[in-house]
Structures are given as C-alpha cells and as structure tokens.
Amino acid sequence: MRDTRTELLLQAEILVRRGGYAGFSYADLAEAVQIRKASIHHHFRTKADLAHALVAAYDARYDAALAGILAGEPDAISRIAAYGRLYLGGVEAGLGCLCAVLAIEGEALPESLRADIARFFEKHIAWLEAVLADGIASGCVRPSVKPAASARMVVATLEGALLMERLLAGPMGFRGTLDALCAGLAPAGLSSRGDDTI
Amino acid sequence: MRDTRTELLLQAEILVRRGGYAGFSYADLAEAVQIRKASIHHHFRTKADLAHALVAAYDARYDAALAGILAGEPDAISRIAAYGRLYLGGVEAGLGCLCAVLAIEGEALPESLRADIARFFEKHIAWLEAVLADGIASGCVRPSVKPAASARMVVATLEGALLMERLLAGPMGFRGTLDALCAGLAPAGLSSRGDDTI
DNA sequence: TTCTTTCTACCAAGTAGTAGGTAGATTTTG
DNA sequence: CAAAATCTACCTACTACTTGGTAGAAAGAA
Secondary structure, X not given: OOOHHHHHHHHHHHHHHHHOOOOOOHHHHHXXXXXXXXXXXXXXXXXXXXXXXXXXXXXXXXXXXXXXXXXXXXXXXXXXXXXHHHHHHHHHHOOOOHHHHHHHOHHHOOHHHHHHHHHHHHHHHHHHHHHXXXXXXXXXXXXXXXXXXXHHHHHHHHHHHHHHHOOOOHHHHHHHHHHHHHHHHOOOOOXXXXXXXX | OOOHHHHHHHHHXXXXXXXXXXXXXXXXXXXXXXXXXXXXXXXXXXXXXXHHHHHHHHHHHHHHHHHHHHHHOOXXXXXXXXXXXXXXXXXXXXXXXXXXXXXXXXXXOOHHHHHHHHHHHHHHHHHHHHHHHHHHHOOOOOOOOOHHHHXXXXXXXXXXXXHHHOOOOHHHHHHHHHHHHHHHHOOOOOOOOOOOOO
C-alpha cells in the first residue's frame, strides 16, 4: 500500500526546494510520483493548495525538532548549534530551505502563502529569542547580546549560509559559519568547538 | 533618445529580484519597457543571455561600491557597516539580492550562470576577509575573529537578513541584524551604534 | 545605401486546470 | 444478508493560455 498524498508532498518538497515554486510543474511532479498529472489535482486542487500543504508539513516538522532540541540540549549555545545543524541536512542534500525559496519568489506567490512563511520565520525568531534570554540568565551567553536582535540575526545567518554554501563550499562552509556564529554569542574566551583551521 | 538595452536591463533586474528568474517572462519585460516581446530578442538573444548580462552589470556595480567603501571608510567595522548598508536599498525597495534570487533557483538555471553567481559571492567573501584581517591587525576587530570564517558569515547574514526582513520587519529589522553583526565583530565593550532599543 | 532597431505574425512546447469516465472499495438501506 | 448508492483514486482527453524563440517585413538612422 502506498500513500499517494504523502508521496506527492515528499516529492513536491524536493522539487520546490531544488528549483523554486515557479520552477516546477505538475508535469514534473507527476513524473516523479509516477501518476498522471490530472490525478494530482484530486489530492491538491490547485498548485497554491499544494504549496500551503507543503509549508504546513515543513513547519510541523520544525516544531517537533525545536521541541526535541529544548529537551535534549542543556545550554543555549548547544541549543543554537543544534538548531543550526537542522539546516545542515539541506546543504548536504543540495536543497534550500522551503520557506526561503518561497520567500524569494514573494510577489509571484499567493498572498496567503506569504503570511504562512512570515509566521514560520517569526516562530523561529521567538524560539531563539527565548533560548538566548535563558542563556544570558544562566551565563552561557555573552550578556551584551540583545536577544531580540540576535535571534533575527541567527535565523538570517543560517538561511543565508544555506543559500550560499549550497553553491560554494557545501557542508564545510556551512559548518564554519555556524561555528563563527556560536563563537560570537558565547562569552569571550570560550570557544565551543576547537577547530583551529584558520 | 532612449537606450533600450539599458532600460531592458533595469526593468529585467527589478522583475527578477522581485519574483525570480522562472517567475518573470519576456512578455512581462516587454510590457514594462513598452516594446514588443520579439524586440527583446534583438538585444538579448535568449533569456539566459539576459540573465548573464544582468549578473555582469550587478557585479560591476558592487565592484564600484566596494572600492568606494575602502576609499571612504577608515576602519574595518565601519567598512562592514557600509557594506551591509548596500543591502539596505534592496530591503527598502522590496527587492531581493539578484544573485541570491538566482542562487535559489539553482538546478533550474543554466550551469554557466551558476558559475557567475558563485564568483560573485566568492569575490565578496575575499573582500571581507581582507577587511577583517586588516581590522584585526589595527585592533578595531576582536582578535578572536577568524577572517575566513567570519567573512563567509557576514555575507550569509546579510543575504539572509535581506531575504527575511523583506517579508517581516523591513528596514528596521535589517538594521537590527546589521548592528548585532557589527557588535559581534568589534572588541568587547565597544558598541558602534548606540541604539539601546532592546 | 546599409545597418540597426522595431514591428507583425507566427510556432511548438509547456502551463495549470477541467470534463467526464472507470474500477473498486465503503457505506447505506431495504 | 444483498442491492443500491456513494466515495476514493485514478485515468484519458481536452481546454485556454503562456512560454521562449523565429521569420521576415517595415521603419529609422548613418
């Protein structure tokens, strides 16, 4: 037994993250899933509906991951490092962040989708802000860090690094940026990972 | 007298930065420039040719701006702040970075274009690396900063912030991230801009 | 004249989406 | 229970329109 709807979401996500929303067609997706193009419309009436479902599923997966990090990582810096490692899978697979890809096509997208994407980012920012504030209180984050501004910066840095290192240095380049980011948040003289490669 | 080729480049850049490469068509561009669609092919034989010309012009503009910053700004931190302000125009106009937009559509793009974009990013990274190394030598950048890794991080952060704040908080959000970025590079206890708004 | 630029009028291929039908499972009803 | 109605999942075949690109004529400029 094969869950076609799930398979459609899986393949569509790959296609979008690889080439953008405008860059893939129902024909491409039909070929990837091996059903006729018209059958996709049975599961997702319009392309915009599909995109909504894509973002919802992606968002839910991140929700679970964020909760897992809070449970599994004790301090703020290791939580942020773990958060950064969520993006690493994308770099390794050569796939951009779904929401970044969609955000870039902005004006060409249905308005309601843009709202979904904005909510995605805002949720991450709020989560990081809490993690940072907590880290400052417990002393493992430099006290001069402003949680609200730095939370935005963390998401921006990771999204940018994923975007860029997918083309350039790949996982190695991404890891370097993640380390530099964490080092900039930790108290002076306390480097979390000892990579002395330049 | 009207330079059609220049006008085409101008409008095409706006269209791409607004909605992506796949997201705009020769028909859209024809309407923006008020000539027939077929006439565009006289100036740019194919869409890929147009994209190449777009990146070349964009790259040249940045070259000039980078040289101007070196000439006009004395220290590393103010140079990086000025570099960051180059992106601000995009946030204000609601336009993404041309190369970021193209980078995201990766697989759907002509291979040669991807090489152009990679070179664009690498040039910026090299420039920032030199600025940072110089800043460390002269003491205005924290000595624990690793120029190579931090240069990548600076580009990533600004590209990410442009991508994200175009949807979210706009110029204000971007400026916050730029300040946090600079604060993280400057020696401890030395905040360049005194915005105490959390 | 000759070269450049723009035009009208196409084209083949691709786009999302629709119409209408079929096979089979599930539910409802007598 | 069995017959009838409904639903799910998919199909073929199509529509209306857009895509990048071409051919060749007409208009401008040197």
